[in-house]
Amino acid sequence: MTRRKGNCDRVHDLWEAQTFGAVLSEKDRRLVKDHLDQCADCRVEAGILGEMAFDGTSGPAPELDDLSRRRWIDDVMDIVSRQDSGAANVSQSRTWRTSSFAAAAAIAVLAVSAILWSAWPSFVAQSNGEEAIGYVASDKLAGTLLLSSGDVRVGGEVLGLGSTLEQGSRISMARGHAVMELTDGISVFMDEGAQVEIRELGQTLVDLFVKSGRIIVQVNPDHDGPPLLVTTDDGSIAVTGTVFSVAVVDGRSSVSVFRGSVKLKSETGQVRPLRLGEEAVLGREGVTQISREGESAVSDMLRTLELLTSKEGIALEIDSVPAGAAVFVDGVELGITPVRASVRAGYRRLDIKKEGFESVRELLELGVERKLTRVFELGELSQTEVASSVTSETARRKTSDSKKISPVSTGPVATPAEMIARAQVFRMERNWAAAVGAYGDLIDAHPSSAQARAALVSMGNIQLENLNKPRAALKVFDAYLARFGKGTLAREASFGRANALRALGKSGQERAALESFLRDYPDSILAQRVKTRLDEI
Amino acid sequence: MILHMIPGEKAGLSSADNKADVGMMSLAASGYKSAQRQIVDRLLNRVRSTALYLAAGHQDAEDYAQMAIIEILRSAGSYRGESSLESWAQKITVRTVMRQIKKRRWRGQFMVVTDEFEGAVDACAETDLSRRRALRQVAVLFGDLKPGVRAVMTMKLVHGHSISEIARMLDTNEHNVRYRLRVGRQKLRRRLKNDPVLREWIGEERQ
Structure with missing residues (x-):
């Protein structure tokens, strides 16, 4: 044994010398070979080190299929091109989706708001049509309509997708809702009944006046274009990178902040900050917390904003017979047919739903063509079918030229491998909600497949890590462990389960889960972390 | 069994x-898109692999890889051909990822990168998957090493750079590189001896 240990040391010395550039003699090479024949430990080490050498593949990183690879590269190219146009910063854009955004944004907001603070008088004066003091006339920009569902008009004329919005445009949303991009990085969701006017749209200032109704404004923190000022009759709101809503109802202008912070200025000139999670009425004292309902209502609208883009977006035109069906893309409701939207390229799940009619589901590959038109003819459900809520198996669709196509099945539309590849694409895009939806589709369509088992664990991880839904994640991990307790991913599921319990604050159950993990997987690489956590609680 | 005791790939690029x-x-x-795309495609696997080792298997590695690739494109104008494109890109990758690792404290939940296809591969791909899982396990073992040691280990054991190259890339001296390499290999050796997953994969059950 001692002799073998001695040989191990000698062999390690030789390896090390070789690592540092020495060339082994024939005798030393033979010594190493003979030793490896006898010593299992060194064989493992040599084998592993040999496998680590870069061989042109991604090594330990998950393999990308052709589609995912293409998307990965597209993603990079997109970021680079945005950076080239001075509209994005990668580190900021990556953190946009993380929970740490609020902290980062707060610093940015403080810095920029200091500048805004000093500049306020000049641009507020300008926005109110008063004499501007030291204000430089700006080159004019143009906005774009990204989504139209219902009746959106400018000065009485109905707007279509891609319509240009200019300084002075008065936009009214009589029915449905719309999304417009004022300039790169500033998107505005207009709810039904909203009336706004673009008072200034220049290189130095964007001023949006809200006459009535509710709008949700998203200003990307990467946005380095002109500052945005939202005004109402009661005052104004100075904005940097943030998300907030303004509602002018019954002569009251209320503001709610969902990300970052804003500064409010009342008619009397009083200025005060409004931070994440707060809402206030312009011109009145006091701040309240945004209700849970208010927050969840806006989160749907934010998901809509994230789905839309003006840059290389695919023009999607969806109609139905009869009209008035709800259109969902990746689970996000875009509106009621007819819907026109400029959607980000990629694989998308399209759902059309109308009460009393068959639902339709279709997988779309957006990116092949710049424009995609679909007209769906919805079959009416019989009373029995309505009662049993039968989903669409026989809905029919027509293309834009009204030519009927054979019935489309909305059951399993793809193989498990195709469906999991689709979910991976969503993950690559950081479209977590859509990824969970795609995994759900796979589990529904092919419940007994091996991919469905993996999908369960992936779903749980996303819900826990990215969507902050520990309860849902716990259910999924439990489902996996109940059905495939000894499955290949049982270790990951058990660990995920303990983390979900931790996130839910159930320390007793978390402890039990961690102890169970240690019993089942004492040699796991995660065992040390589990022990550390057990010591903590 | 063919053993590559000192792994490393030679860039071997001529000056042409x-x-x-x-x-x-x-x-x-x-700003030529096709050139940018070609570069990303060429370096993608290398950068993703490096990022995963440096991030010790953490799922944020994919983000780091993306940042590194973007940094490479942003610095494209500074490439003078004094070393191979791969070596030059490697230096940027290591620096970018290390910067991110230092910047971002990982949260309590340590999520290791996983494959979607685990347990669901056809026979042809099974070997690849098994190798990837084993290498990922090694990457996770890297978590016990300090980031600087990880960087040296990755550059030497994965990419086969020479000691002097590594010292240049990391702006340090050769003595420091040798020291980190020695420390890293000793720690890794100890962990490999007691890792049932890797032993099983290599086909050596612990006696």
Whole structure:
């Protein structure tokens, strides 16, 4: 044994010398070979080190299929091109989706708001049509309509997708809702009944006046274009990178902040900050917390904003017979047919739903063509079918030229491998909600497949890590462990389960889960972390 | 069994190759999309692999890889062909990822990168998957090493750079590189001896 240990040391010395550039003699090479024949430990080490050498593949990183690879590269190219146009910063854009955004944004907001603070008088004066003091006339920009569902008009004329919005445009949303991009990085969701006017749209200032109704404004923190000022009759709101809503109802202008912070200025000139999670009425004292309902209502609208883009977006035109069906893309409701939207390229799940009619589901590959038109003819459900809520198996669709196509099945539309590849694409895009939806589709369509088992664990991880839904994640991990307790991913599921319990604050159950993990997987690489956590609680 | 005791890949690019690469990088720096795309495609696997080792298997590695690739494109104009494009990109990758690792404190939940296809591969792909899982396990073992040691280990054991190259890339001296390499290999050796997953994969059950 001692002799073998001695040989191990000698062999390690030789390896090390070789690592540092020495060339082994024939005798030393033979010594190493003979030793490896006898010593299992060194064989493992040599084998592993040999496998680590870069061989042109991604090594330990998950393999990308052709589609995912293409998307990965597209993603990079997109970021680079945005950076080239001075509209994005990668580190900021990556953190946009993380929970740490609020902290980062707060610093940015403080810095920029200091500048805004000093500049306020000049641009507020300008926005109110008063004499501007030291204000430089700006080159004019143009906005774009990204989504139209219902009746959106400018000065009485109905707007279509891609319509240009200019300084002075008065936009009214009589029915449905719309999304417009004022300039790169500033998107505005207009709810039904909203009336706004673009008072200034220049290189130095964007001023949006809200006459009535509710709008949700998203200003990307990467946005380095002109500052945005939202005004109402009661005052104004100075904005940097943030998300907030303004509602002018019954002569009251209320503001709610969902990300970052804003500064409010009342008619009397009083200025005060409004931070994440707060809402206030312009011109009145006091701040309240945004209700849970208010927050969840806006989160749907934010998901809509994230789905839309003006840059290389695919023009999607969806109609139905009869009209008035709800259109969902990746689970996000875009509106009621007819819907026109400029959607980000990629694989998308399209759902059309109308009460009393068959639902339709279709997988779309957006990116092949710049424009995609679909007209769906919805079959009416019989009373029995309505009662049993039968989903669409026989809905029919027509293309834009009204030519009927054979019935489309909305059951399993793809193989498990195709469906999991689709979910991976969503993950690559950081479209977590859509990824969970795609995994759900796979589990529904092919419940007994091996991919469905993996999908369960992936779903749980996303819900826990990215969507902050520990309860849902716990259910999924439990489902996996109940059905495939000894499955290949049982270790990951058990660990995920303990983390979900931790996130839910159930320390007793978390402890039990961690102890169970240690019993089942004492040699796991995660065992040390589990022990550390057990010591903590 | 063929054993590569001292793994490493040789870039082996001639100066003519470097010249061609300088031209391509210059086009990329001027904003030519096809050149940029070609560079990303060429370096993608290398960068993702490096990022995963440096991040010790953490799922944020994919983000780091993306940042590194973007940094490479942004710096394209500074490539002079003094070393191979791969070595030059490697230096940027290591620096970018290390910066991110230092910047971002990982949260309590340590999520290791996983494959979607685990347990669901056809026979043909099974070997690849098994190798990937084993290498990922090694990457996770890297978590016990300090980031600087990880960087040296990755550059030497994965990419086969020489000690002097590594010292240049990391702006340190050769003595420091040798020291980190020695420490890293000793720690890794201890962990490998007691890792049932890797032993099983290599086909050596612990006696």
